[in-house]
Amino acid sequence: MKYDVKLCELVRTAEIAADTYDFTVRAPELAAAAKPGQFAHIYVPGRTLRRPISICDIDRENGTLRFVFQIRGAGTADLAKFKVGDSLDILAPLGNGFSVEPGKKALFVGGGIGVPPLLGAAKHYGENAVVAVGFRSADYAILTEDFKAAGCAVRVATDDGSLGHHGLVTDLIRDVQPDIICACGPMVMLRAVAAYAKENGIRCEISLEERMACGIGACLGCAVELYDEKGEIYMGHVCKDGPVFAAERVVL
């Protein structure tokens, strides 16, 4: 599908966790075209480069897209100041998205602000999904009720033990035996999930984050090392070839 730039009215904003915002925009054409796991490149006035933010959820019936983002620097801090009724300049949908195969059993593994891109795909699996999510602390926990409302079994870990399991999110996945694993989060978590999937012969897709400029494969700004079919390393691009990759294709 072709991406497009649209001015989209912000119809809902909420601060849902520490420094973490939940925006819904009216964007019927983009919602009709978007797939779970794709991302948007959002213009923040005064900043040269757009900011890549995952499409957290797609509501085709109401023609809306949802984004959940954390303040990390000046751009996201400015974005958080937008109010209902303001317009956001959005280039989307970008990238490829997760495979969705309803009827199969899926395990979603998310860490921190890597959790939002998993919601749309997990909704397609509903009761056939186990969602394991890890956060720094209870203050940063997001979207657990959204996954539960979709019928998914939710397991939570926190670094400080303030919510759920005290430890790593990867401690929570060993009994699941899924057909597919979808993961997004810090590289150390992705490495552990990919290794677990490989050891157990489970198909695994991981969503990568890389600094981006154009977002459409034109500037070579988001290069990542990938393996080709012969096992040789070549440079791919997170924005164009990803952000979702078969785990075994990525040089982790």
Ligand SMILES: Cc1cc2nc3c(=O)[nH]c(=O)nc-3n(C[C@H](O)[C@H](O)[C@H](O)COP(=O)(O)OP(=O)(O)OC[C@H]3O[C@@H](n4cnc5c(N)ncnc54)[C@H](O)[C@@H]3O)c2cc1C
């Ligand atoms: C495909 C993709 C999906 C993402 N989805 C989300 C999401 O759903 N929610 C969320 O909170 N964050 C997400 N991020 C990370 C988000 O893009 C950065 O946190 C954000 O760009 C930081 O901008 P800033 O101006 O606040 O920070 P600054 O550090 O001031 O940014 C300076 C420059 O670096 C870039 N940059 C900084 N950190 C990152 C990063 N981690 N990834 C990519 N570019 C970065 C910025 O875009 C900007 O061009 C995603 C990143 C990618 C690549």
Ligand code: FES
């Ligand atoms: S951001 Fe320009 S090629 Fe990926």
